[in-house]
Amino acid sequence: MKLTGAEILCESLTKLGVQHIFGYPGGAILPVYDALGKSKLHHILVRHEQGATHMADGYARATGGVGVAMATSGPGATNMVTGIATAMLDSSPVVCITGQVSSKLLGTDAFQEIDITGITMPITKHNVVVSRAEDVARTVREAFVIANTGRPGPVLVDITKDAQQASCEFDWEACAPRLPQKRLRNDHNQAEFDRALELLNTAKRPLILAGRGIMLSGAMRAFEQFVRTSNIPVAMTLLGIGCFPASDPMNLGMMGMHGEAWVNHAIQESDLLIAIGMRFDDRVTGDLRTYAKGARKIHIEIDRAEINKNVKVDAALVGDARQTLEKLIPHTANPDRGPWLAHIKELKGDSAVRDIQSLPDNGHLYAAHVINDLWKETRGEAIVVTDVGQHQMWEAQYYHHNQPRTLITSGGLGTMGFALPAAIGAKFAKPESEVWVVAGDGGFQMTMCELATIVQEKINIKIAIINNGFLGMVRQWQEFFYDKRYVATPLVAPDFAALANAFGIRGERITARGDVLPTIRSARESKETVLIDFRVEQEDSVYPMVPAGASLHEMIRRPNNPLVETASEP
Amino acid sequence: MQTLVAYVENKPGVLNRVSSLARRLAINIDSLTVGPTDNPQVARMTIVAHTDEKGGHRLEASLEKLVDVLLAENISERSLLERDLALIKVLADQQSRPHLMELIKVFRARVVDVAPESLIIEVSGTVDKIDGLLEVLRPFGVLEMARSGRISMTRGGDLLRPPGAAMASVEPANVT
Numbered sequence: 001m002k003l004t005g006a007e008i009l010c011e012s013l014t015k016l017g018v019q020h021i022f023g024y025p026g027g028a029i030l031p032v033y034d035a036l037g038k039s040k041l042h043h044i045l046v047r048h049e050q051g052a053t054h055m056a057d058g059y060a061r062a063t064g065g066v067g068v069a070m071a072t073s074g075p076g077a078t079n080m081v082t083g084i085a086t087a088m089l090d091s092s093p094v095v096c097i098t099g100q101v102s103s104k105l106l107g108t109d110a111f112q113e114i115d116i117t118g119i120t121m122p123i124t125k126h127n128v129v130v131s132r133a134e135d136v137a138r139t140v141r142e143a144f145v146i147a148n149t150g151r152p153g154p155v156l157v158d159i160t161k162d163a164q165q166a167s168c169e170f171d172w173e174a175c176a177p178r179l180p181q182k183r184l185r186n187d188h189n190q191a192e193f194d195r196a197l198e199l200l201n202t203a204k205r206p207l208i209l210a211g212r213g214i215m216l217s218g219a220m221r222a223f224e225q226f227v228r229t230s231n232i233p234v235a236m237t238l239l240g241i242g243c244f245p246a247s248d249p250m251n252l253g254m255m256g257m258h259g260e261a262w263v264n265h266a267i268q269e270s271d272l273l274i275a276i277g278m279r280f281d282d283r284v285t286g287d288l289r290t291y292a293k294g295a296r297k298i299h300i301e302i303d304r305a306e307i308n309k310n311v312k313v314d315a316a317l318v319g320d321a322r323q324t325l326e327k328l329i330p331h332t333a334n335p336d337r338g339p340w341l342a343h344i345k346e347l348k349g350d351s352a353v354r355d356i357q358s359l360p361d362n363g364h365l366y367a368a369h370v371i372n373d374l375w376k377e378t379r380g381e382a383i384v385v386t387d388v389g390q391h392q393m394w395e396a397q398y399y400h401h402n403q404p405r406t407l408i409t410s411g412g413l414g415t416m417g418f419a420l421p422a423a424i425g426a427k428f429a430k431p432e433s434e435v436w437v438v439a440g441d442g443g444f445q446m447t448m449c450e451l452a453t454i455v456q457e458k459i460n461i462k463i464a465i466i467n468n469g470f471l472g473m474v475r476q477w478q479e480f481f482y483d484k485r486y487v488a489t490p491l492v493a494p495d496f497a498a499l500a501n502a503f504g505i506r507g508e509r510i511t512a513r514g515d516v517l518p519t520i521r522s523a524r525e526s527k528e529t530v531l532i533d534f535r536v537e538q539e540d541s542v543y544p545m546v547p548a549g550a551s552l553h554e555m556i557r558r559p560n561n562p563l564v565e566t567a568s569e570p
Numbered sequence: 571m572q573t574l575v576a577y578v579e580n581k582p583g584v585l586n587r588v589s590s591l592a593r594r595l596a597i598n599i600d601s602l603t604v605g606p607t608d609n610p611q612v613a614r615m616t617i618v619a620h621t622d623e624k625g626g627h628r629l630e631a632s633l634e635k636l637v638d639v640l641l642a643e644n645i646s647e648r649s650l651l652e653r654d655l656a657l658i659k660v661l662a663d664q665q666s667r668p669h670l671m672e673l674i675k676v677f678r679a680r681v682v683d684v685a686p687e688s689l690i691i692e693v694s695g696t697v698d699k700i701d702g703l704l705e706v707l708r709p710f711g712v713l714e715m716a717r718s719g720r721i722s723m724t725r726g727g728d729l730l731r732p733p734g735a736a737m738a739s740v741e742p743a744n745v746t
Contacts, residue, residue, distance in 0.1 A: 117583075118586075122590060122591075126636075126637045180637065182640050184733070304635075305628060
C-alpha cells in the first residue's frame with residue numbers, strides 16, 4: 001500500500017495506540033494536518049506550542065503512557081523548548097513531532113527554518129531528523145520505545161516537508177524499531193546486592209527516600225511490600241508523592257526544602273538511607289557536606305549516571321525499581337524498629353501539628369485553608385495539577401495523596417505556566433477523573449490562553465487560583481534574604497473571574513474563609529469548567545524552609561502565628 | 571585527566587552529541603579522536619578529558635545513555651597503551667640538518683618530506699615522547715605542527731569491543 005509520509009505518520013501513531021495529539025498547525029507540518037483530518041486521531045488545538053508540550057506531559061504523567069505534541073517548524077518548534085525541558089527534567093515520556101522545511105532547503109535559513117534538533121539536543125533523551133518518507137514509520141516507532149523505556153524522557157522527531165509529501169510503500173511489519181545494540185552491563189552484581197542487604201538488615205535507624213522512579217517503574221505494590229517486610233518509614237520527594245498512601249502511618253511525608261521538619265530531622269538522624277528512584281536533588285539534600293552524615297546509603301536507580309553524582313553511596317543497585325525491590329524483599333528481615341519509630345513520632349509531635357480546620361476564623365484567608373478544604377472535599381481523590389511556587393509547596397503539604405499519579409507538578413525544571421495545560425492533558429488521559437488546577441496568580445498568567453482550548457474542547461476541569469498579588473515564592477525569598485525589598489514581585493492580575501467569563505467559563509472570586517468550601521462544592525457539582533479566584537493573605541510564607549545551601553536540619557520555622565500552623569494530620 | 575573509549579553509531583551528528591554532552595557536564599575535552607572500525611556502522615572514539623575520577627564516571631555513564639553510543643568505558647585506571655601521531659614542519663638549513671637528523675634518530679621519528687628550507691618529521695608515541703621531541707626541535711624553529719590526538723587501547727586480554735562483535739579467535743566474554 002502506497003502512502004505519503006504524512007499518512008504513514010498518522011497511521012503509525014494510530015497503530016502505536018495514540019488517541020490524542022496536542023498541537024498547532026503551520027506551513028511545514030500542513031501535509032501531516034491534512035492526513036490527520038482523515039485519521040481517527042483526536043487533535044487538540046492549543047493556543048501556544050508550549051501548552052502542547054505541557055499537555056502531552058500531563059497526559060503522560062497521568063497515565064504512564066506516551067504523550068504526543070505536534071508543531072510546525074521554526075517558532076512552532078522553538079515554543080516547545082520549555083515544555084520539552086520540563087519533561088526531560090522530570091523523566092516524562094513525551095514524543096514531539098515538528099515539521100521542518102524541505103530537505104533541499106535545509107541549512108539555507110529558509111522561511112521558518114530552525115535547527116530544532118540542534119537546539120533540543122541537551123533537553124531531549126534523543127532527537128532525530130527524518131528526511132525520507134521511508135524512514136517515518138520506523139523512526140516514530142523507535143521514538144516511542146526510547147521515550148518510555150529505561151529512564152523515560154522526551155524524544156523529538158523533526159520531519160521535513162518533502163518527507164511528509166513523498167509517497168512510499170507502507171509496511172508496518174517491516175518497520176520494526178531497530179535500535180543500536182548496546183552493551184548490557186552486569187550492574188546487578190551479587191557483591192553489591194549482598195552489601196545492600198547487610199546494610200538493610202543491620203540498620204537501627206533506616207529511612208526510605210521514595211522518588212518518582214517508583215511510579216515510573218510501576219513498583220507501587222512491590223514498594224508497599226518492601227515497606228511492610230522491612231518495617232522502614234518512608235519520606236517522599238515532591239515527585240514521589242502518591243507512590244505510597246499519605247494516610248499510611250509509615251509515610252512521614254515530603255522531605256527537602258519545604259519538607260516537614262520531622263522528615264528532615266529523621267533524615268539527618270538516620271543511620272541508613274534507602275533511596276529509590278530519586279536523584280538527591282539539591283532541593284532535597286540541602287548542604288551536601290552536612291547531609292545525613294551518620295547514614296550509609298543504598299541507591300536503587302535505573303540511571304547509572306545518577307549513582308554517586310551528588311551523594312556518595314555505599315551500595316548502588318542499578319536497575320528497574322520494581323525488579324530490584326522484588327529481588328530484595330525475600331531477603332529483607334523485619335527487625336524491631338520500635339525505638340526508631342517512636343523517636344520519629346516524638347519529632348513529629350514536636351512540630352506543632354494542628355488541624356487548621358479547628359482554628360478560629362478571624363477573617364483571614366490563607367492558602368493552606370483553601371488546599372486543606374480542597375483535600376477534604378475531594379477526599380484526596382482528585383488529580384491535582386500544580387504550577388510552581390508557594391501554592392505548589394502548600395499543595396504538597398496540605399493535600400494528602402493516596403493514589404499514584406494524582407499529583408502532577410513540574411519538579412526538576414520548576415516551570416511556571418505548567419499547571420493549566422498539563423491539567424488539560426491529564427483530563428484527556430483520565431476523562432473520568434476529577435482534575436483540579438492549583439496555580440498561583442503569576443504562573444497562571446503565563447499560559448492562561450489555554451482557557452480557550454478548554455472551551456473549544458468542551459472539557460471539565462476545575463481551576464483554583466491561589467491569588468496573593470505577588471510572585472509569592474520569590475517574594476518570600478526577598479523577605480527572608482533580601483531584607484523585604486520586593487523588587488518585581490508585586491503583580492497586577494486581571495479579574496480572573498471576569499476573564500473566565502470572557503472565555504465563556506464560570507468564574508468565582510472568594511475572599512472569605514467561610515465561602516471556600518461551598519464554592520468548591522458548587523464547582524464540583526458543575527459539569528463544566530469552573531475557575532475560582534481565591535484572594536489569599538498576601539505575605540504568607542511556606543514553612544518550614546531550608547534556605548538554599550543550608551543544612552537540611554537548619555530550617556526556618558513558622559513564626560508564632562496562631563492562624564496558620566503546619567499540616568494537619570492526614 | 572581521564573581516558574575513555576566509546577563505540578558509537580557511525581552516522582551524522584553523533585560527534586556533536588558526544589561533544590555537547592561534555593560541554594553540558596562542564597568537562598573540557600583535551601583530545602577526541604574518531605575512526606572507523608571493521609564494522610562500517612560503528613566508529614571508535616578515544617576521549618581524553620580534563621576531569622577527575624568522578625567526572626570520568628559521570629562522562630562514561632552519561633555517554634552510555636546516548637542512544638547512539640553502544641559502549642563507553644573509562645579506561646583511565648587500566649593498563650593501557652596510548653599513541654599520538656604528530657607531523658612537525660621544522661626549519662632546516664644546511665647547518666642544522668645533521669643535528670636534526672641525529673635527534674630524529676634518537677626519537678625514532680622519521681622524515682617524510684624534504685624541502686630546501688624545511689623538513690616534515692613524523693613521530694608517533696606517547697604524548698610525553700612527542701612533547702619531548704617538540705622541546706628539542708623548538709630551538710631549530712618549528713614552523714607548523716599537526717597532532718592526531720590520542721588513541722588508546724587496553725593491554726592484553728582486556729578487550730573493549732562493540733556489543734555483538736564476534737572475533738573468531740577470542741571468546742567475547744570479557745567485555746565489561
